[in-house]
Amino acid sequence: MVLRLMPLLLLALSKPTFSLDNGLALTPPMGWMAWERFRCNTDCLNDPDNCISEKLIKAMADKIVQGGYKDAGYQYVSIDDCWLAKERDSNGKLQPDAARFPSGIAALAAYIHNLGLKFGIYEDIGTKTCAGYPGSYANLETDAQTFADWGVDMLKLDGCYANASYYAYGYPAMSKALNKTGRPIMYSCSWPAYIQTPPYDTIAKYCNIWRNYGDIQDNWSSVYSIIDHYGNNTDKFAEIAGPGQYNDPDELIIGDFGITYDQWRAQMALWAIYASPLIMSVDLRNIDPSAAKILLNRNVIAVNQDPLGKQGRRVFKGTIIETYIRELKGNSMAVALLRTTDGPTPVKINRSLEDLGLSVATSYDCYEVFEGSFIGTLSPKDDVSVWLNPSGGVYFMLCHPNPSPSNI
Numbered sequence: 001m002v003l004r005l006m007p008l009l010l011l012a013l014s015k016p017t018f019s020l021d022n023g024l025a026l027t028p029p030m031g032w033m034a035w036e037r038f039r040c041n042t043d044c045l046n047d048p049d050n051c052i053s054e055k056l057i058k059a060m061a062d063k064i065v066q067g068g069y070k071d072a073g074y075q076y077v078s079i080d081d082c083w084l085a086k087e088r089d090s091n092g093k094l095q096p097d098a099a100r101f102p103s104g105i106a107a108l109a110a111y112i113h114n115l116g117l118k119f120g121i122y123e124d125i126g127t128k129t130c131a132g133y134p135g136s137y138a139n140l141e142t143d144a145q146t147f148a149d150w151g152v153d154m155l156k157l158d159g160c161y162a163n164a165s166y167y168a169y170g171y172p173a174m175s176k177a178l179n180k181t182g183r184p185i186m187y188s189c190s191w192p193a194y195i196q197t198p199p200y201d202t203i204a205k206y207c208n209i210w211r212n213y214g215d216i217q218d219n220w221s222s223v224y225s226i227i228d229h230y231g232n233n234t235d236k237f238a239e240i241a242g243p244g245q246y247n248d249p250d251e252l253i254i255g256d257f258g259i260t261y262d263q264w265r266a267q268m269a270l271w272a273i274y275a276s277p278l279i280m281s282v283d284l285r286n287i288d289p290s291a292a293k294i295l296l297n298r299n300v301i302a303v304n305q306d307p308l309g310k311q312g313r314r315v316f317k318g319t320i321i322e323t324y325i326r327e328l329k330g331n332s333m334a335v336a337l338l339r340t341t342d343g344p345t346p347v348k349i350n351r352s353l354e355d356l357g358l359s360v361a362t363s364y365d366c367y368e369v370f371e372g373s374f375i376g377t378l379s380p381k382d383d384v385s386v387w388l389n390p391s392g393g394v395y396f397m398l399c400h401p402n403p404s405p406s407n408i
């Protein structure tokens, strides 16, 4: 049953090699992004409240403050594709769609800054964006300067309408162009998601975060395929992650339509274990309170934001259950037990730590992360006995070496 054992000592040895020196994303960035929930809805005539427009982005920024997300650490408010006009202006500069962004991007950035938040924008390295708007191809320096002039704090640079040899030139070139503006701009590269064998050392040298898999969709098979892809590449992805440089498994779909409450919790737990950017894509104006509670959970966020910035690993993949573990400061560890099989009923898992891929050398005081409740002291010879709901049921533990501080 045991696929592999990962002594904690071994985890402690891995360290990132290169990093982009812009002082940003020292812990995984947190924020909100338009894409998964609002897509390329440009129909402001029939759907004025949900089309990609300054009105929508401002409304979300307001909610990030009012809903307590800002206080919880969510910071970047990011527009995605479909904000641009179909043509550059007469000086060759990018310009937003005038009907949907009548005040201009600089004014939108200023609005967001006044709320104490940061503003993220989207472009594409190729000749066009994925939705067919003007790309940055042959305009990297001009566009970097335009973004800096507007007060942009983050750039997501997509990879449509370009090829692998151009990526190898263009992504680093944009990184240098952003640096040259003098404005710290967090840089998200879609580069590895578009090629077979990404040069991660180089990517980490030029990008703060990078997508390495297809877009998340609002269903569990999509969420699980991302979790599984990260599990399949567990050492490679964990080794390259660290302060300033993180793998990005894409947006959180917690509070949307397609997955269950248990699966929302599973996504949050796994994104915390994976040291993933926590980028919500949900309508914060009418979010389900139980989804908001998950997104705002301080204990889970604290695991995600652990200052060591180490990405966790999958250490066991069985037929019913998988085990994920992340090393945290103070020799603590976060452990997620994820049930991958369908229903109809909860199952009781009762296995030794070793059988779950969790051989430990010392004893730990363990807390359930979502509730913050004390579970008990776990010793090397103990069994773990938990109930797991079908298809995405997760048991999420934070364990401190014993003796340890008496709280989570």
Ligand SMILES: *[C@@H]1O[C@H](CO)[C@@H](O)[C@H](O)[C@H]1NC(C)=O
Pocket (backbone or CB within 6 Å): 021, 022, 023, 178, 179, 180, 181, 182, 183, 184, 185
């Ligand atoms: C630009 O790069 C230099 C050298 O890596 C770094 O010291 C500086 O902080 C960077 N500036 C910005 C704005 O990213």
Ligand SMILES: *[C@@H]1O[C@H](CO)[C@@H](O)[C@H](O)[C@H]1NC(C)=O
Pocket (backbone or CB within 6 Å): 162, 163, 164, 165, 166
């Ligand atoms: C890749 O794209 C660049 C820039 O458009 C182009 O010059 C080059 O010929 C392309 N290479 C291949 C192999 O298609």
Ligand SMILES: *[C@@H]1O[C@H](CO)[C@@H](O)[C@H](O)[C@H]1NC(C)=O
Pocket (backbone or CB within 6 Å): 217, 218, 219, 221, 222, 223, 225
């Ligand atoms: C679920 O996500 C997958 C991608 O993993 C996608 O191919 C599929 O179309 C999605 N299904 C629905 C019903 O949206």
Ligand SMILES: *[C@@H]1O[C@H](CO)[C@@H](O)[C@H](O)[C@H]1NC(C)=O
Pocket (backbone or CB within 6 Å): 225, 226, 228, 229, 232
């Ligand atoms: C992970 O690896 C397993 C076993 O090789 C494979 O069946 C599965 O499709 C992989 N998952 C993804 C998302 O590629």
Ligand SMILES: *[C@@H]1O[C@H](CO)[C@@H](O)[C@H](O)[C@H]1NC(C)=O
Pocket (backbone or CB within 6 Å): 350, 351, 383, 385
């Ligand atoms: C778990 O299984 C072991 C034997 O494998 C048994 O001794 C123990 O009582 C079980 N624990 C629970 C809580 O069911």
